[in-house]
Amino acid sequence: MLNTQIATAAQVTLASTLATSAKGAAHTLLHAPVLKSDAAANQRASQHVAETLKLLIEKLAPQRRVVHAGDLVYQGGESFGHLYVMTSGFFKLVNLSADGREQVVGLKFRGDWLGFDGIANGRYACDAVAMDTGEVLVIRYDALFAACAAQPALMTALHEAMSREIARDRDSLMSVCTLPADARVADFLRYWAESLARRGLRSDQITLRMTRAEIGNYLGMTLETVSRSLSKLARAGVILFAEKGRRDVQIPDVDALSEFIQHCLAPASAVLQ
């Protein structure tokens, strides 16, 4: 396991640091624990995506670009000029470090923006690769920038998208740092299903468009471990593989994935596997 200590000793340490230092006011305002999927919230989110796309199309009349599996929308090092907003399809973001390490650092779905990483330095910091046929709106950053001044709704949409990305990236880091391998895979599936649900797509049956090696790379583990974890999830009945092929995963109950994660974190439960 990566780090059980995080749920025990380290957590106590951090918590006590906060408690003593925050002058007794720490953690009285926690989010309501959202462990259950929320259909109403998903519908709202889906509608919000549709409205944002409509807004962008109306205000900016952007060019559209159709992509196919394997196409690069932009490439690390390339000069920044455009942002892209997905209307359909599925993308991965791949980072390449100076010393040659390569990693999938993000997954993107309909409504997500691509290219934020390029704003600060004038160069894109990663590759955006289509994993499937899809379409993006091509948005000139300077045009968007200018339009934002006159159209507050555009700026709101932009800021919201960047904010969401920041929050999501942190959740990713958290998953990698605090969950053991099995739970990480479960969390990955949960995130994917939730992402689909929030966009109004069916989420009980997802087609993994990534190989085990890519999933493992994204989650910080080997392809063998991904395979073993998926097998364990299937054995536990939390997921089902379609009869033919193992790229299609059925998720009868998303909440069961969350329970599985909790079960992985539980310290002293003797359930045979």
Next chain:
Amino acid sequence: MLNTQIATAAQVTLASTLATSAKGAAHTLLHAPVLKSDAAANQRASQHVAETLKLLIEKLAPQRRVVHAGDLVYQGGESFGHLYVMTSGFFKLVNLSADGREQVVGLKFRGDWLGFDGIANGRYACDAVAMDTGEVLVIRYDALFAACAAQPALMTALHEAMSREIARDRDSLMSVCTLPADARVADFLRYWAESLARRGLRSDQITLRMTRAEIGNYLGMTLETVSRSLSKLARAGVILFAEKGRRDVQIPDVDALSEFIQHCLAPASAVLQ
């Protein structure tokens, strides 16, 4: 080790995926490998920070808030209304998941903004905790939003800061996912030193304001492993501890840290440790 495979089999897999799918155009535009620290770039960055702070102060005349070690600037779950820009000090961002896992997901220095995570949902997603005495500019988001329309420079600064945060978070994820423990600690120190250098502060001597437990939590490893890795770095002469106390770390040569990381990644080198 977390994942040597990433540097071997998985990398080949990913690379070939890109190569075959990107129609032969993959990776011709890589960044220049920046393995060496760059004094000129640091100076430019430092000046840029100063200019941005000046701009914010002039245009928005923000309130200032002095903080001391342990103070919370904002708390997860709290209603969003302000962004904060650090003029001095040092902060950590702590995420708390719905199921109680807690993790340090970011470190912030002078010039960095705090609170972006709150824009999308109207609630902050993490705690921002001061690790030292410092000061932040308190910026009402609605005021900033309004001012951006008239002051393009403000919007540029805002977008740059968000973009930088997104890129940085991905580097974090990459470090955790692709580096073994020793290299991760080295990379952590390298990042810290670089962060100071880019702000015009001395970077050859840094005072770790975090316990081993916090560092380990941030890097996804235990406090014991952090301690062992630091000892190994000291034994290798890459860092030196101040005579009294082990919170002060001297870094005679930042580039030596990068070399150490490379050395950790090297597959078949038989150097005794």
Next chain:
DNA sequence: CGCCACTTTGAATTAGCTCAAATTCCGTGG
């Protein structure tokens, strides 16, 4: 039909974790 890439599963190995004990540091009060 056969190749090739992907996946699964097993067995052995190891990096990092857990547990434990000794040491150092630092604030506090005598």
Next chain:
DNA sequence: CCACGGAATTTGAGCTAATTCAAAGTGGCG
């Protein structure tokens, strides 16, 4: 100023989750 106690750190020893290495199985596609 020094003694004391609690917190943080270091280091060792054993354990275990995940990796590495290896081999067999499966499916898609020309």
